[in-house]
Amino acid sequence: MYSIEAKDVNFYYGDFLALKNISMQIEKNSVTAFIGPSGCGKSTFLRLFNRMNDLIPNIKLEGKIMVKGEDVYSKNVFVDQLRKEVGMVFQKANPFPKTIFENVAYGLRVNGEKNKKKIEQVVEQSLKGAALWEEVKDKLNRSAFALSGGQQQRLCIARALAIEPSIILMDEPASALDPISTLKIEELIFELKKKYTIVIVTHNMQQAARVSDKTAFFYLGELIEYDNTDKIFTNPQKEATQNYVTGRFG
Amino acid sequence: MFIKRKYFFEYLWEGLLKISGGLTSVAILLIVIFLFSEGIGIFNNSAVEEGYSIIVGKDNDVENLSGEKIKDIFDQKIVSWKTLGTTIENHDSIMLLRLDDIASYVSENKIASDFSNLPQIIEQIMKDNPSVIGFLPSEYINKDSDYRILDLGKIKPKDFFFGKQWFPTAQPSPLFGVLPIVLGTLLVSLIAILIALPFGLAVAIYSAELASEKVAKLIRPVIELLAGIPSVVYGFFGLIVIVPLIQKLFNLDVGETALAGSIILAIMALPTIITIAQDAIMSTPRSMKEASLALGANKWQTIKKVIIPYSISGITAGVVLGIGRAIGETMAVLMVTGNAAVIPTTLLEPVRTIPATIAAELGEAPKGGAHYEALFALGCILFIFTLVINLIVEYISSKNKNKA
Numbered sequence: 001m002y003s004i005e006a007k008d009v010n011f012y013y014g015d016f017l018a019l020k021n022i023s024m025q026i027e028k029n030s031v032t033a034f035i036g037p038s039g040c041g042k043s044t045f046l047r048l049f050n051r052m053n054d055l056i057p058n059i060k061l062e063g064k065i066m067v068k069g070e071d072v073y074s075k076n077v078f079v080d081q082l083r084k085e086v087g088m089v090f091q092k093a094n095p096f097p098k099t100i101f102e103n104v105a106y107g108l109r110v111n112g113e114k115n116k117k118k119i120e121q122v123v124e125q126s127l128k129g130a131a132l133w134e135e136v137k138d139k140l141n142r143s144a145f146a147l148s149g150g151q152q153q154r155l156c157i158a159r160a161l162a163i164e165p166s167i168i169l170m171d172e173p174a175s176a177l178d179p180i181s182t183l184k185i186e187e188l189i190f191e192l193k194k195k196y197t198i199v200i201v202t203h204n205m206q207q208a209a210r211v212s213d214k215t216a217f218f219y220l221g222e223l224i225e226y227d228n229t230d231k232i233f234t235n236p237q238k239e240a241t242q243n244y245v246t247g248r249f250g
Numbered sequence: 251m252f253i254k255r256k257y258f259f260e261y262l263w264e265g266l267l268k269i270s271g272g273l274t275s276v277a278i279l280l281i282v283i284f285l286f287s288e289g290i291g292i293f294n295n296s297a298v299e300e301g302y303s304i305i306v307g308k309d310n311d312v313e314n315l316s317g318e319k320i321k322d323i324f325d326q327k328i329v330s331w332k333t334l335g336t337t338i339e340n341h342d343s344i345m346l347l348r349l350d351d352i353a354s355y356v357s358e359n360k361i362a363s364d365f366s367n368l369p370q371i372i373e374q375i376m377k378d379n380p381s382v383i384g385f386l387p388s389e390y391i392n393k394d395s396d397y398r399i400l401d402l403g404k405i406k407p408k409d410f411f412f413g414k415q416w417f418p419t420a421q422p423s424p425l426f427g428v429l430p431i432v433l434g435t436l437l438v439s440l441i442a443i444l445i446a447l448p449f450g451l452a453v454a455i456y457s458a459e460l461a462s463e464k465v466a467k468l469i470r471p472v473i474e475l476l477a478g479i480p481s482v483v484y485g486f487f488g489l490i491v492i493v494p495l496i497q498k499l500f501n502l503d504v505g506e507t508a509l510a511g512s513i514i515l516a517i518m519a520l521p522t523i524i525t526i527a528q529d530a531i532m533s534t535p536r537s538m539k540e541a542s543l544a545l546g547a548n549k550w551q552t553i554k555k556v557i558i559p560y561s562i563s564g565i566t567a568g569v570v571l572g573i574g575r576a577i578g579e580t581m582a583v584l585m586v587t588g589n590a591a592v593i594p595t596t597l598l599e600p601v602r603t604i605p606a607t608i609a610a611e612l613g614e615a616p617k618g619g620a621h622y623e624a625l626f627a628l629g630c631i632l633f634i635f636t637l638v639i640n641l642i643v644e645y646i647s648s649k650n651k652n653k654a
């Protein structure tokens with residue numbers, strides 16, 4: 001069974017066809033990179049997996065999105081349950097105006113977890129999982145805004161880990177970070193791969209090449225090519241892909 | 251040439267803007283100065299009605315009679331000198347002497363038709379009756395005669411701000427205790443806000459977060475309409491609908507109560523609260539909402555744990571501004587609160603507010619008199635209330651800006 005499977009997906013913003021007939025399978029415990037020029041539909045596609053697009057009015061989806069074999073757009077799906085299974089990290093770090101501890105505990109609290117011991121334990125575990133624990137363990141009660149941008153992004157990753165998803169979606173998680181913070185996030189992705197299925201959108205070709213097992217190249221709402229990462233970067237089948245990964249356009 | 255003309259118009263515009271800005275500021279400043287100079291004048295008035303004196307027998311050593319005591323004496327609520335801490339041999343019960351009373355002391359034919367012998371008659375009466383207290387026009391009072399003129403001094407700030415009785419036309423000593431009016435204003439406004447807050451917040455949240463675009467588009471003009479209704483119409487509605495309803499519901503003699511005023515004010519404050527709270531709620535960054543939803547929180551949890559905490563200062567500003575509107579509202583409140591200047595103890599009693607008092611009484615208060623100035627002083631108090639409210643809003647929104 002695939003972690004995520006898209007079947008003949010067409011997606012509209014009003015009349016605008018943003019995704020054209022996309023099918024794709026994503027394996028468990030793998031890292032998949034979405035690349036492509038700005039506006040080609042990477043975020044739109046990614047946000048279908050946890051139904052984040054639901055917030056936008058006048059959208060229409062054709063085709064099927066399956067997560068762990070279940071059609072997530074069928075009527076009897078609980079969206080909040082789906083989102084606990086499919087965590088998300090956004091382009092810009094978006095911690096809540098709360099303490100570091102409360103940011104990580106948020107997902108547990110809205111889940112109805114009351115046991116203080118258990119919450120503390122999960123918070124520590126998640127911060128360790130996001131490689132942030134050593135830096136913040138003495139200031140858990142400080143505002144999350146007191147952290148650096150890179151730390152804030154890792155806090156958001158920790159926050160996503162705390163709800164114990166099996167899939168993590170990352171939309172340009174390192175695009176606003178300095179090279180060292182970026183490297184840390186990449187190392188982290190490498191670690192996380194052991195336990196999670198990861199889909200990452202990136203504009204950074206080297207990053208895609210470094211962290212991902214498979215890469216999907218999108219162009220104007222279409223999935224042009226989807227294959228093993230080394231193949232995409234060394235021997236792509238389509239000319240458009242070739243041009244894009246070598247930096248000749250985009 | 252071309253460049254020069256541009257400069258000229260720029261100067262002209264700048265000059266016009268400066269002048270109009272300056273004029274507006276000066277006008278506002280003048281209004282405030284006028285308000286306060288008239289208002290402060292109240293403390294220059296003597297505690298006894300203009301042109302009258304209060305006199306007692308020469309052996310009567312009563313001192314420090316407050317306005318309220320004088321009123322009680324002449325209303326015959328205080329009838330013995332002992333209660334006032336004075337003993338007068340064999341003559342303890344207080345006798346009153348006003349112009350109309352003179353005939354009961356001396357036979358009418360002794361009084362000259364032009365009252366020219368009144369000073370002598372008064373002197374005689376005072377001599378014969380040591381327990382008399384007189385309240386007479388100063389023109390009939392002899393400075394160096396055999397009785398004592400009581401000096402009540404000026405109206406004291408303490409009696410004004412903390413006096414419990416508002417009887418601006420009482421004789422001989424008008425009472426300007428504003429405490430019941432100030433408390434009435436605060437009570438009506440506060441309860442109005444307590445009523446308006448849950449409804450306002452609910453509508454704001456609903457239309458900002460939950461309603462479909464169509465419904466939200468419908469709500470907005472309705473709220474604007476609500477804001478545009480003149481206040482008499484609200485008052486009329488209150489008088490016809492709310493007042494009888496309260497009367498029936500609580501089985502009261504009169505339905506004109508603080509509660510009726512609060513309900514009307516709540517309805518009037520709603521548009522302010524709703525629009526400002528709605529803006530605050532909608533200013534919650536989308537990234538915050540998305541973060542919450544992406545963690546599996548549902549709509550309600552997101553509203554409670556992210557949106558409201560994030561927009562709370564904006565919501566507070568809306569509420570405080572709502573109070574600001576409520577506290578200065580005149581017409582509607584005047585129509586439904588019953589306007590009794592007593593310190594309110596329950597919501598089901600009539601009360602009177604500052605704006606209602608000014609509106610109702612300014613017409614009948616002689617210009618420049620104590621009553622007139624007392625109303626201006628009330629205006630000053632109201633001005634200070636709204637100023638404080640505006641400062642609070644300013645403070646909250648400046649804090650808001652720092653956060654964003």
Ligand SMILES: Nc1ncnc2c1ncn2[C@@H]1O[C@H](COP(=O)(O)OP(=O)(O)OP(=O)(O)O)[C@@H](O)[C@H]1O
Pocket residue numbers: 013016018036037038039040041042043044045056
């Ligand atoms: N809420 C929306 N309403 C209407 N059109 C939208 C909306 N969001 C995105 N689009 C359009 O859909 C297309 C795909 O957008 P999307 O954000 O998925 O691109 P992207 O590949 O993520 O780009 P980027 O690399 O710049 O993030 C774009 O043409 C965009 O204009």
Ligand SMILES: [Mg+2]
Pocket residue numbers: 042043044171201
């Ligand atoms: Mg994007």
